Amino acid sequence: MFSLVILITAVLNGLLTGAVYALVALGLTLIYGVLHIINFAHGALLSAALFAAFFAFKLLGLDPYLAALLLAPAFFVLGYALQRLVIGPVSHGNDRNMLLVTLGLSVVIENFLLYAFRADTRTIDVPYAFQTIDLGFTFLPIPRLIGFVVVFAVALALWVFMRFTDVGKAIRAVAKEKLGAQLVGIDVAHVYAMTFGLGTACVAIAACLLIPTFYVNPTVGEAFVLIAFTIVVLGGMGSVPGALIGGLLIGVVESLSGLFFGESLGQLGIFLIFIAVLLVKPTGLFGAKA
Amino acid sequence: MKGLAPITAAVAALAAVPLVVQSNTALNFLVMTLLIALAGQGWNVLGGYGGQYSFGHAAFFGTGVYVTAILQVHYGVNAWFSFAAGIAGGAAVGALIGALTFRVGLRGSYFALVTLAFAEVLRIIASVAPITGAGVGILIKLDLRVAAFQFQSRAVFYWIILALVSISLLIAQAIERSRFGAWLIAVRENEDAAKALGVNVGRVKLGAMIVSAAITAAAGCFYAQYFLFVDSGIAYGTRTSIEALLTPIIGGVGTVFGPLLGALAVNALSEGAKLVAGDAPGLSLIVYGCVLVLVIAFAPRGLIGLVEMARLRVARSTTREAAHG
Numbered sequence: 001m002f003s004l005v006i007l008i009t010a011v012l013n014g015l016l017t018g019a020v021y022a023l024v025a026l027g028l029t030l031i032y033g034v035l036h037i038i039n040f041a042h043g044a045l046l047s048a049a050l051f052a053a054f055f056a057f058k059l060l061g062l063d064p065y066l067a068a069l070l071l072a073p074a075f076f077v078l079g080y081a082l083q084r085l086v087i088g089p090v091s092h093g094n095d096r097n098m099l100l101v102t103l104g105l106s107v108v109i110e111n112f113l114l115y116a117f118r119a120d121t122r123t124i125d126v127p128y129a130f131q132t133i134d135l136g137f138t139f140l141p142i143p144r145l146i147g148f149v150v151v152f153a154v155a156l157a158l159w160v161f162m163r164f165t166d167v168g169k170a171i172r173a174v175a176k177e178k179l180g181a182q183l184v185g186i187d188v189a190h191v192y193a194m195t196f197g198l199g200t201a202c203v204a205i206a207a208c209l210l211i212p213t214f215y216v217n218p219t220v221g222e223a224f225v226l227i228a229f230t231i232v233v234l235g236g237m238g239s240v241p242g243a244l245i246g247g248l249l250i251g252v253v254e255s256l257s258g259l260f261f262g263e264s265l266g267q268l269g270i271f272l273i274f275i276a277v278l279l280v281k282p283t284g285l286f287g288a289k290a
Numbered sequence: 291m292k293g294l295a296p297i298t299a300a301v302a303a304l305a306a307v308p309l310v311v312q313s314n315t316a317l318n319f320l321v322m323t324l325l326i327a328l329a330g331q332g333w334n335v336l337g338g339y340g341g342q343y344s345f346g347h348a349a350f351f352g353t354g355v356y357v358t359a360i361l362q363v364h365y366g367v368n369a370w371f372s373f374a375a376g377i378a379g380g381a382a383v384g385a386l387i388g389a390l391t392f393r394v395g396l397r398g399s400y401f402a403l404v405t406l407a408f409a410e411v412l413r414i415i416a417s418v419a420p421i422t423g424a425g426v427g428i429l430i431k432l433d434l435r436v437a438a439f440q441f442q443s444r445a446v447f448y449w450i451i452l453a454l455v456s457i458s459l460l461i462a463q464a465i466e467r468s469r470f471g472a473w474l475i476a477v478r479e480n481e482d483a484a485k486a487l488g489v490n491v492g493r494v495k496l497g498a499m500i501v502s503a504a505i506t507a508a509a510g511c512f513y514a515q516y517f518l519f520v521d522s523g524i525a526y527g528t529r530t531s532i533e534a535l536l537t538p539i540i541g542g543v544g545t546v547f548g549p550l551l552g553a554l555a556v557n558a559l560s561e562g563a564k565l566v567a568g569d570a571p572g573l574s575l576i577v578y579g580c581v582l583v584l585v586i587a588f589a590p591r592g593l594i595g596l597v598e599m600a601r602l603r604v605a606r607s608t609t610r611e612a613a614h615g
Binding site for chain 1: 341343345390391393394395396398399400402403404407408410411414415532535539570571572573575576578579580582583586587590
């Protein structure tokens, strides 16, 4: 009975962590689904968002959950501008160039953070960081429970947005058939930038959910984004439900492999899953075609 | 043979440098430049001619580094033999990654991602495995003998790396002029069309990957001998992957001299940045990232493309003058 409780606790914790992974992956898969490129700057943007949330708390005393209301629109604008003013014009419509530009941006952002804030790891102290909820047989940390709920609220909002608004419909149209969308008068550059903005806003919200119980340093995003890559590949590139389910799945896998094999191998396990999925079924669980 | 003149001239000019320049700092700068030119030429074979953009060439560089160091330190193998084994080891890793990825037809974003992931997996393994010295790294014992591939004079190291770079230039030129090269470029331009015309796409890409990995691994082997110290961050870190792709892209992607020119530009820029802003962590990589974006924006064919464009413009204006005058 004792071991079963530990097992269930590990699975529940994995689901809570996985939800935040899923939100990072959601941004990535959204961008891939429409622009058909992997945004290699995603991790660096996550680091930047974590720093933003950190300083919002330290300098302005802004609670991370409130900061999300500010940072999400701010990062939406940042993402929009990056795509509209940098990635789009610079890459001359060539996919290989687009990849390189996002890689270049990630190098610049990450090293700018390193240059400005050094490699120190920082944390914030919020009163509720260690508060838990008693389930009778185990305790769950409240901040991560909040994170779980928010992620699903964001996913639902995103679904409604994509389903029922004109912009959402335009985004889906461009994802399906770029040329056709262009012919009926959709501004593809605008849609690309909107999508990039939405993906970046997801990252900002994820950062705000993470910061109460996590830490920030210039390279922290890199670890996350490799997990996010795995989730996106596992769930199928461009698939939103795939990102959510993949995220939860990876969270549980990481938690369980940490339980059985120790902390350091948990990451390695994720990479091995990643490579295995790419090699065996690169379309993932929910992807249409490579 | 026709067409060897540019390579011969460039190499001869570079070979004469230590006879004129005695400064260790200057020679060190040139050795580092040639080192990343070599790593970049490796990337250029696969990425430049084959269009397969790898974001994880550190996987090959690091394998060269570790094979060279481990064979010498743990198994007492001769340094020259370890060096050759390092190149072979890098080629083997290239063959493995190539066989796995090209078999299932991964390309574009997926290929970039999977190469990046392989480099990361290797880095994590190297940072915990006892044989790689885990977090501490490996120190190769100082032993200044020719048999140990260690030399008192920097000039000798310089001539060795120059010889390796010359070989890589010859390989690039040979690829450019061979049937294999034509297939490879066909794959880059349009993979499906190449396949339809009967090019064995998988095999051509795999071949390019192996040559590419071997060249970049040679840079790693040299690194180990030159610095006599390696750790997982140096060997498999993202910086190497970035430098390997940056040099050909700046110099001229898919050209023989692109990586060499790019390496000169990249190293000069990062030294310049150090002079201006001091040696702060992250600074040179900020410069690299900006240059990468700027080159793609304004000089998609690199420095060589700019030179050609300028030459064309001069030629056009002279003919116009001749016509009017």
